[in-house]
Amino acid sequence: MTTYWRNIPWSTLLLYGASLGLLxxxxxxxxxxxxxxxxxxxxxxxxxxxxxxxxxIWLGRSSRQQSEDEIFTPVAPNKTPDELMEQYGITPREMxxxxxxxxxxxxxxxxxxxxxSINTVKxxxxxxxxxxxxxxxxxxxxxxxxxxLIP
Amino acid sequence: MTTYWRNIPWSTLLLYGASLGLLxxxxxxxxxxxxxxxxxxxxxxxxxxxxxxxxxIWLGRSSRQQSEDEIFTPVAPNKTPDELMEQYGITPREMxxxxxxxxxxxxxxxxxxxxxSINTVKxxxxxxxxxxxxxxxxxxxxxxxxxxLIP
DNA sequence: TGAGGCATCATGCTTTCGGGTGATTTTTAC
DNA sequence: GTAAAAATCACCCGAAAGCATGATGCCTCA
Numbered sequence: 001m002t003t004y005w006r007n008i009p010w011s012t013l014l015l016y017g018a019s020l021g022l023l024x025x026x027x028x029x030x031x032x033x034x035x036x037x038x039x040x041x042x043x044x045x046x047x048x049x050x051x052x053x054x055x056x057i058w059l060g061r062s063s064r065q066q067s068e069d070e071i072f073t074p075v076a077p078n079k080t081p082d083e084l085m086e087q088y089g090i091t092p093r094e095m096x097x098x099x100x101x102x103x104x105x106x107x108x109x110x111x112x113x114x115x116x117s118i119n120t121v122k123x124x125x126x127x128x129x130x131x132x133x134x135x136x137x138x139x140x141x142x143x144x145x146x147x148x149l150i151p
Numbered sequence: 152m153t154t155y156w157r158n159i160p161w162s163t164l165l166l167y168g169a170s171l172g173l174l175x176x177x178x179x180x181x182x183x184x185x186x187x188x189x190x191x192x193x194x195x196x197x198x199x200x201x202x203x204x205x206x207x208i209w210l211g212r213s214s215r216q217q218s219e220d221e222i223f224t225p226v227a228p229n230k231t232p233d234e235l236m237e238q239y240g241i242t243p244r245e246m247x248x249x250x251x252x253x254x255x256x257x258x259x260x261x262x263x264x265x266x267x268s269i270n271t272v273k274x275x276x277x278x279x280x281x282x283x284x285x286x287x288x289x290x291x292x293x294x295x296x297x298x299x300l301i302p
Numbered sequence: 303t304g305a306g307g308c309a310t311c312a313t314g315c316t317t318t319c320g321g322g323t324g325a326t327t328t329t330t331a332c
Numbered sequence: 333g334t335a336a337a338a339a340t341c342a343c344c345c346g347a348a349a350g351c352a353t354g355a356t357g358c359c360t361c362a
Contacts, residue, residue: 093309104290107349119311126350136318137349138288139255242338257318270341277320286320287348 084149088131097124102141102150235300239282246300248275253292253301 085095100110107125111118125137134140144150236246251261258276262269276288285291295301 091308101289102293104285104287104293106287106289116309117311119313120309122350123310126352129350134255135350136255136257138252138257138292141289141292142253142255244339258320259318267339268341270343271339273320274340277322280320288319 078148084147088149090128090131090149094124094128094131097121098128098140098144099150101125101128101137102144235298239300241279241282241300245275245279245282248272249279249291249295250301252276252279252288253295 084090085092090098096114097110100113105113107118107121111121114121125140128140129135129137132140132143134143141150235241236243241249247265248261251264256264258269258272262272265272276291280286280288280291283291283294285294292301
């Protein structure tokens with residue numbers, strides 16, 4: 001089920017456990033010192049909390065584990081492509097460009113396929129981007145698939 | 152790296168700070184209780200360390216998530232993504248890059264998401280392209296969807 | 303008949319992508 | 333312990349993509 005992930009390196013886990021043990025040892029040692037009065041203890045505990053929180057953040061971010069569901073959540077389209085074209089104001093020609101774009105074609109290839117110049121393809125794609133509210137063709141493809149504009 | 156804090160929402164930071172303050176308050180309150188002797192204090196501090204470490208890990212992980220980029224899943228593959236990764240020789244890290252690529256992210260955004268440099272992302276994406284036998288990222292997305300590498 | 307939508311094309315400019323190459327470090331495998 | 337694989341980063345350079353702007357011709361519809 002988990003297709004791509006990386007375990008937390010054992011070295012990191014060991015380092016983490018060792019640092020915890022070191023802090024515990026430091027606490028034990030400090031018990032024999034007299035600098036740790038009641039007021040300082042609060043700051044000491046707060047410092048431990050901050051240190052381990054920071055270490056936890058670092059550990060959490062350095063681990064590569066990432067669930068599929070975070071990125072790939074299927075969206076069931078409730079509208080037909082025609083309704084979505086109407087909704088976004090996408091013209092038929094722009095739809096053609098979008099479809100070929102999603103097929104992996106470059107602007108030049110789309111231009112040759114549609115017998116127009118590459119500038120025209122750029123204009124159409126720019127219009128599609130602004131109408132879909134995206135900046136790049138990959139975003140346009142993703143949004144078109146998500147909304148059901150493209151199967 | 153200061154970029155670590157870029158993607159953490161302010162609400163999360165506030166929540167985190169508030170929980171820290173609550174724990175400190177709980178510590179203050181516990182000083183007036185008598186259950187906290189010398190031996191229990193070590194366990195108490197260790198508990199705080201564990202709690203904050205866990206919270207830090209959660210924070211570190213959750214800050215990498217993104218709820219918006221979702222992908223519609225039209226394909227019923229005959230092979231599992233793991234088998235396809237094995238077939239194409241795609242590594243887990245390259246798979247991550249491919250997934251974020253399909254989510255519409257630019258190389259720069261992928262780099263920020265994975266906390267690596269844009270050069271690393273370019274290397275991974277180039278490897279993915281050559282392994283999939285394509286030239287552009289849109290082609291890679293298309294092929295990955297067709298083969299079932301990506302839902 | 304004139305306004306507006308659509309499709310077409312262009313030019314200049316900036317950003318991003320992708321290929322190629324080489325390198326170091328970390329992790330894994332034997 | 334060593335070798336292979338994986339992950340990381342850097343640099344150069346050309347191609348592609350994207351943005352802004354303006355223009356022309358066609359068609360429809362009021």
